[in-house]
Amino acid sequence: MERCEVVILGSGNVATHLAKAIDKHHHVAQVYSRNHAHASELANSLKDCTPTGNLDQLLTEADVYIVSISDDSIGNVIGAMPKVKGMVVHTSGSVGMESLAHLKNPIGVFYPLQTFSKDTMVDLSDVPFFLEASDENTLHRLEEFGSFLSNKIYYADSEQRKTLHLAAVFACNFFNYLLDISTEILGQKGYALDVLEPLIRLTISKAFEIGAHDSQTGPAVRGDMATINKHLGMLDTNQKEIYRILSQSIIDRHKNTLKYEQN
Amino acid sequence: MERCEVVILGSGNVATHLAKAIDKHHHVAQVYSRNHAHASELANSLKDCTPTGNLDQLLTEADVYIVSISDDSIGNVIGAMPKVKGMVVHTSGSVGMESLAHLKNPIGVFYPLQTFSKDTMVDLSDVPFFLEASDENTLHRLEEFGSFLSNKIYYADSEQRKTLHLAAVFACNFFNYLLDISTEILGQKGYALDVLEPLIRLTISKAFEIGAHDSQTGPAVRGDMATINKHLGMLDTNQKEIYRILSQSIIDRHKNTLKYEQN
Numbered sequence A, B: 001m002e003r004c005e006v007v008i009l010g011s012g013n014v015a016t017h018l019a020k021a022i023d024k025h026h027h028v029a030q031v032y033s034r035n036h037a038h039a040s041e042l043a044n045s046l047k048d049c050t051p052t053g054n055l056d057q058l059l060t061e062a063d064v065y066i067v068s069i070s071d072d073s074i075g076n077v078i079g080a081m082p083k084v085k086g087m088v089v090h091t092s093g094s095v096g097m098e099s100l101a102h103l104k105n106p107i108g109v110f111y112p113l114q115t116f117s118k119d120t121m122v123d124l125s126d127v128p129f130f131l132e133a134s135d136e137n138t139l140h141r142l143e144e145f146g147s148f149l150s151n152k153i154y155y156a157d158s159e160q161r162k163t164l165h166l167a168a169v170f171a172c173n174f175f176n177y178l179l180d181i182s183t184e185i186l187g188q189k190g191y192a193l194d195v196l197e198p199l200i201r202l203t204i205s206k207a208f209e210i211g212a213h214d215s216q217t218g219p220a221v222r223g224d225m226a227t228i229n230k231h232l233g234m235l236d237t238n239q240k241e242i243y244r245i246l247s248q249s250i251i252d253r254h255k256n257t258l259k260y261e262q263n
Helices: A013-022 A036-044 A072-080 A136-147 A158-187 A194-208 A226-236 A237-254 A258-262 B013-022 B038-042 B069-079 B136-147 B158-189 B193-210 B226-230 B237-254 B258-261
Strands: A005-007 A026-033 A050-052 A065-066 A087-090 A108-114 A129-133 A154-155 B006-011 B026-030 B049-053 B064-067 B086-091 B107-112 B129-133 B153-155
Touching: A005 A013, A005 B006, A005 B026, A013 A026, A013 A036, A013 A065, A013 A108, A013 B153, A026 A036, A036 A050, A065 A072, A072 A158, A072 B026, A072 B226, A087 A136, A108 A136, A129 A136, A129 A158, A158 A237, A158 B158, A158 B193, A158 B226, A194 B158, A194 B193, A226 B069, A237 B158, A237 B237, A258 B193, B006 B013, B013 B026, B013 B038, B013 B064, B026 B038, B026 B193, B064 B069, B086 B136, B107 B136, B107 B158, B107 B258, B129 B136, B129 B158, B136 B153, B158 B193, B158 B237, B226 B237
Parallel strands: A005 A026, A005 A065, A026 A050, A065 A087, A087 A108, A129 A154, B006 B026, B006 B064, B026 B049, B064 B086, B086 B107, B129 B153
Antiparallel strands: A108 A129, B107 B129
């Protein structure tokens, strides 16, 4: 695919990381945000890019329009867009491609399976992108467009993509929350999360090497109720509920296995 | 500390990893397990080591006795030990040092904060060990003993150690279980956990760089109820309960922050 003219709709974390990476290989000509100051901030960090806070002023001749805004706003923004020429894609894990279907344009989805925050650099070349498009030709063009950003370009229909996003909530968002709870517990005795770093890194290596089911360890998988009850007595109401539900679920999943018997 | 004569009581995962590492710098003279075959298997993997399945046959002149068995069995084994000469330590995160207190020996705790399984090699030099001892001299000797195994030797009293163990259950055991759930969800659409690897690794880096509380992302921290409800509809009863409790807890923790407002 030749150098494309690109319009980014959105100025949040995903929009920002994508815009900066796309700008290296293509031309991000315009950034739209309903908040003009946010559009300006992002546009100013790119080469020859104009900000706008007004959908009516959207460039109509660009090759690719990337809608990277909150899931709830996609319908409204798509509904209010002027008629444009190029392909229109969104970047959401949990919104179906059909949300773009009333556009006459070629449509698609360009979903990066990664967590983005403003202050953390991300090497997009290692990030898996999951693509979907309204037709073979659009999919092919989207693949070419994405191949400049990442080495990991996959296909996923809307159902598959929703599943990927759901799995990511467990492995990323909920995992991070467990680290938040650990940090809080450790802090009560003056320790930082760092003391757990070797443990956390090995937990991941084992899950990828032998599978998370087989690498489960801890009091619950051993059916060690004495330790479980001791731990429940050390936790506040909210942490206790989380500990109780997760332990019971691990017990239910493993109670017929050898590990459970080992206790 | 000079080369020590060591007796290992136990033949499970922790006992096995410790025995093999200790054997490089000291002499593991004997391994006890109530299951003689297990004692033999471990003893045979060490240099000049005798197995026994009988506590009465325990060597009495060793320098260090390491009790590395399930928490529930520590009391029984300590109670049935013959009178021995050296220091006696256990390796448990959640059992107090006082469980060894009726011995006349110098006593202590030698707790490695790591997850051990039979088939996964662990580099102990990177593993934090948390030590406690009945007196200054014993603590000093235990420090010297441990310094051959690991570069990370810390002190923790029994309360601190229980807290470390509890935090590790969240960051290791429960985290692994989330990966187990993710693996199951991904498998329904033909994906392996590998597609989440870059996401998981970045989640960890961010938690250590900017702190887990500040790096929280996902539908719950944004108060994105539409996505949360969609996800709940895709899960089985058990997964749904876990998703619901963790999301509600994240919402409660972040509902007065800017991230929540951003949705």
